[in-house]
Amino acid sequence: MPKTFRENLREELDYQDMKVKELAVATGIPKPTLDCYLSARQVIPPADIAVKIAQALNVSVEYLVTGKDEKSKSPIFSQINPETKSILTDLDSIPQNIQKTIKNLIHQTAESLQN
Template structure:
């Protein structure tokens, strides 16, 4: 897929309309519509970076539909989680972190119990 398809897919995934992206980026709606319809299929690098940052994805992802896994959250689920997390205020972010750490610790402990019972059995 090309830029316009990947941009459309990401907008759909994030349940975002072009007007919202325009407001987040400062790029006028008509220009964004052109990128989505193919009249001007690939924006300049600086515009692509602005769009990618607003969507929480890399320019590489928008251009190729693929992303290298060496630089942070890359799956759609991870991107959505990060995007939602960034909306929260500091107190709520800390609450979420505490909850996730507690859940991860519980799963780690449950995993150790399962392994030791399998080895004992």
């Protein structure tokens, strides 16, 4: 049985170790409204609100609604541990020029550990 919006939102908040209050601040959506989306009543937000929530969590609306998205379909991405997924998600939000610097640092570190 597919997971509900409520279940996917709760799992993502737990995964990111984010409180509902923090999500409220990040989205500008009142905490009581977010609590409704997380309650047993399973209220689903309108599309514009779902987009704000997804953007604040750096996930797709599709993921919040269905539990699936294009990233999760990648066999390589699905094999990566949660901490590494979190790092990759953060890295994806960093400008390309800074990503190059980080990439070089990671490669240099990996090479030095192999020697």
